[in-house]
Amino acid sequence: MIKTVNLHKLFTTDEVETTALNGVSIEIQPGEFVAMMGPSGCGKSTLLNILGLLDNPSEGEYYFFGTEVAKMSERNRANLRKGNIGFVFQSFNLIDELSVYENVELPLLYMKTPAAERKKKVEAQLERMNIMHRRNHFPQQLSGGQQQRVAIARAVVAEPKVILADEPTGNLDSTNGLEVMNLLTQLNQGGTTIVMVTHSPHDAGFAHRVINLFDGRVVTENFHV
Ligand code: ADP
Numbered sequence: 001m002i003k004t005v006n007l008h009k010l011f012t013t014d015e016v017e018t019t020a021l022n023g024v025s026i027e028i029q030p031g032e033f034v035a036m037m038g039p040s041g042c043g044k045s046t047l048l049n050i051l052g053l054l055d056n057p058s059e060g061e062y063y064f065f066g067t068e069v070a071k072m073s074e075r076n077r078a079n080l081r082k083g084n085i086g087f088v089f090q091s092f093n094l095i096d097e098l099s100v101y102e103n104v105e106l107p108l109l110y111m112k113t114p115a116a117e118r119k120k121k122v123e124a125q126l127e128r129m130n131i132m133h134r135r136n137h138f139p140q141q142l143s144g145g146q147q148q149r150v151a152i153a154r155a156v157v158a159e160p161k162v163i164l165a166d167e168p169t170g171n172l173d174s175t176n177g178l179e180v181m182n183l184l185t186q187l188n189q190g191g192t193t194i195v196m197v198t199h200s201p202h203d204a205g206f207a208h209r210v211i212n213l214f215d216g217r218v219v220t221e222n223f224h225v
């Protein structure tokens with residue numbers, strides 16, 4: 001389970017202080033598919049980055065599957081992230097200098113997965129995401145929808161417990177967006193916990209539950225049936 005207690009996040013830049021999170025307490029059960037919504041600037045990405053162990057809160061507690069991680073060092077966070085958490089971003093965030101195959105292989109290289117097993121896992125994801133035929137191409141040679149499928153393959157190749165997606169369909173047309181939502185749904189049905197930030201009520205409809213944020217706080221949590 002993912003559980004936060006009274007998370008605060010304060011950013012200080014050029015002597016300007018911004019309270020991005022102002023007391024966020026949430027619980028997400030293993031296997032849930034949760035959507036996070038709210039106006040621009042309300043703290044969605046900040047919360048997702050903390051949940052994904054990319055950043056620490058200024059205050060509060062965060063339990064990631066039982067381990068308190070709010071005050072972990074960058075190095076320990078990075079170790080826990082490996083193999084446990086996969087990220088998908090609006091802008092895909094692929095590495096332009098690496099081929100499709102190499103982008104997907106990267107998390108397994110970080111985890112020092114043996115070569116034969118790496119090959120098997122990368123190829124399985126390329127097949128599943130229907131992108132095998134573009135394995136030797138580079139990100140800039142692909143359409144947005146194809147790039148996002150590569151990014152999802154990279155996020156899931158190490159079989160993480162949790163996938164965090166920050167507006168994953170934000171740069172896609174409706175056909176490609178629907179394909180991405182179907183892939184996320186399939187992963188969730190396979191047992192992966194998913195937390196997705198979205199502006200789209202249509203995309204939020206794929207989730208079990210919507211958490212609404214406003215001004216750094218949770219305002220409502222609506223359950224879908
Ligand atoms: P959302 O994703 O909901 O649009 P964010 O979480 O990105 O919102 O941002 C919440 C607030 O925190 C905004 O006011 C934003 O400007 C500020 N913020 C986010 N990241 C930083 C940062 N690294 N440094 C300073 N301020 C930041």
Ligand code: MG
Nearest residue numbers: 044045046166
């Ligand atoms: Mg954001």
